[in-house]
Amino acid sequence: MIVLLLLSLLHPFPAHAAKAVDVSPALKDLNQAITALQKGQSADAPYSSFKTWWQQHKTAVSKSSLDVSIQLSQDISSASLDLLNGNRKQSIKSLSTLRQTLQDYQSGLYGGVKSSTHQSLGSYITELENAKHALEQKDWVTAATQVKQLQQDWLSVEGDVVSQSQSIYTESEKNLVMMDAYLANPKTHSKAQPLIDEMITSLKPLASANYGMWDAALIPIREGLEALLVIGALLTFARKADSTPAKLWIWSGTTLAIVVCLAVGALVSFLLSVASFGNNNSLINGWSGVIASLMLLYVGYWLHRNADIQRWNAFIKSQTAQAISKRKMISFALLAFIAVLREGMETVIFLIGMAGRMPASTLILGIAIGFGFLIVIGVLMLKLGVLLPLRPFFMISSFVVFYLGFKFMGSGIHSLQMAGVLPSSVSDRLPSVNSLSIFPSWYSIVPQAICLVIFVIVLSKRWLMNVFHTNSKQAKEA
Template identity: 35%
Template sequence: MGRNLLHKIVILLLLFGFGVQNPALAAGSAKEDIMKAEEPVDQAIGYATEGNLSEAEKAYERFNKTWREIEEGIKAESATAYRDIESNMGKVVYAFTIKKQDQVLQALQDLKAVNEKVANGGYPKEAGFKKEDITLEEFILLLQNTKKEIKNENRTQAISSIQDATDSWLSVEGIVVAQSAKVYSDSERDLVTIQAMLTANPPNYEKATQTVDNMVNYLTPLANKSEYTYWDAAMILIREGLEALLVVIALMSFVKKSGLAKGRGWIWGGVAAGLGVSLVLALIVKFVISSGAFGNNNALIGGWTGVFAAVMLLYMSYWLHSQSNIADWNRYIREKSQTAVTTGRIVSLGILAFLAVFREGTETVLFYIGMASQIKLQSLLIGFLIGTAILGVLAFLLIYVGLKLPLRPFFTVSSVIVFYLCIKFTGMGIHSLQLAGLIPTTNSQSIPSIDFFALYPTWESTIPQIILILGAVVIILVKRMKSKKLKTENNNLKVG
């Protein structure tokens, strides 16, 4: 009996000891821990005030080390407090990276203010993260969590963390693209790259850590912007709408040149349907599903529509190139009365217009919804109208110039433009499917990143683009050889 009592006492003492040491279980431990961790922050502020950034960074690293020991307790008591501390820590890291005294000092003071708020009980008690739209600061926090798991070589947790970041990208991409198209493109590239590095065998933890650091460094300055102008709103529409506009212009120029009056109705129908479905889907994502929950599906939609549009653009480019011969064009005009062929081609024009507009339209609407809370309604509307006007002027000029071109140059120029869009849509589509995790990723440092062609440093997206280019070169050479041979035969017949 005495022995059983002794066992019970030992167990109770062990449980009591565990509760005291575990900040997630001990009442008030989060406040106590953050107060103890404030000392190195105060030291860092002191050094930064004196201009000694080297010592300030060492002091901050001591806080960072302490933070890694106590963060689970903070997270358990308040997810909001945890996010705010990690977000401000990211700003401190970025400030040290650019080595500017005023920014380092400000970032450290902001971190101290958040710590004091936690110590004073300024955050409500709450646990966990909701699957909903997040801010750019919170997205950076997800990246920092990923980096922590990578440094600890927790492969499964790191992959899960970067996947959470990828799913949440839809919530913040509008804020990013409004400020920098390059950062937007780099972010989507790096999200795929990090996943590939972590899923490789063996995982490349060192490069993955460097890539996450790069993302944090180039995204952090963008998180500080609190309001956008009408020009930011205009540039979103211009950048995102240009590819779709080029597709529609090529289609409209073709039907006008060929006299297919019915074609215009199908094209405009495809444009209207693309815009309508884009708007409905974006509103559902924003107000019903949430961007965080829809992130992976958005990548799948963007990927598949990009690939299907690329296939149709490839066919159209080949067909336009084949009509650059006057005799071929005259033969097509004579055969245009064949209803089945003409109707099929006209319907395909409408489908292609829909795919192009739907793919770009959905992203554009989501971008605008994402920045709506950080821009005045008047500025948003003015920006949209300016963007629409600029695209309208470009459309008029391109169609006007296109129709003025003689038949052969018109088809040659049109086929080149459409083939370029085919190359770009192929790269964008495959990259989106990689972002969704449907297609594997094999990174290569020998492949450059070129936004203009949607060229990404992965073999899965680059090889199809190379095949398309080589195929186009072969077709052109074969056609020229046939043309030259036919010309030689005709000359021989005349001589004979």
């Protein structure tokens, strides 16, 4: 599996080898059809012209890109049905979706001719400019459709962005959700344009930037540190409990996640396109983030609860020689699997996105340096964790775990909004802190607030217990 992934990085396969078809006549027909409907006129003539073009070029488009051929067939069926039913508003929306698919194909997001070094990000900026034009024309239906497509196509370029600027990556991803929310509400339509202007301004300098070894190295470092914190805390706890089975379960969950990530990377490289995997990746990030957050809350509570030396000794004495129950070991393995899967999936997709944008030897060297750095950090974490006294270890670990749970909850719900599972609603009254994955949406703020309340309750309970024990001890001594 690793060999397959390395082959895809050394010799990235273009998804489709045939020459891309010129879709300019088709786009002209669709633009005329949409304009006619917006004016209350019939769209039969331009749409009939488009269908004639499609019948003549369908085979060539299919040879150029099977993905776009399937998508266009679905879009055409939807548009034809809406026009037949006489639903003007829905017809405009479905025709706009059809037009966007053709524009994506024209800009290279569906493959065809092998992309040049920065064509992918440059094409995405063209998409942004098309959406900006629709906003300037107050064509809200088209703009909303284009923003939805921008969300789906984001995975095609996010590797280019995150390798050069983490802040621009996070801000752009947040803006995509906020634009979708603003365009869903007629009262906030005008707020979408400043966000799209900001994205265009921030992404343009990145489109002409050159990649180097450290760009490749920073991707596994950035994406892997949080997963490493989770694995390190679990392994250190297992070592302190002197439980070899627990360590094996944790390593098994970690290894399985790595294998799954490599398998998905090979699948995307050889059989699919990165764009076609976009929505699935958002779903994986979203649900894994929420599940991991809930599990981390439990683990954080459990670690904080055992920070007391007497309680820890009682726990060890109450267990078998393995010290940790099988059910808890399985939960540790599951948490390790989810944490690594969440971060590893993005790492692999980002690296695939960089393939072909620098010499293969430079890319592989950068990946090796990045993972080497993570290994060094992991070894240091385990060594220092074991050397720490019991109480400080549990206290620090519980704080780290609660922090990651809070952050995973926010980023997980944000990904579900990107995938369309949850509405992209935002509120100007809510704060936005990218570094903590705090986004201005009630859907993410409320669960994060609940996480914070649980953390405060756990801390307060521990503090009150310590005060009670101290007072009781002083009373006995007196």
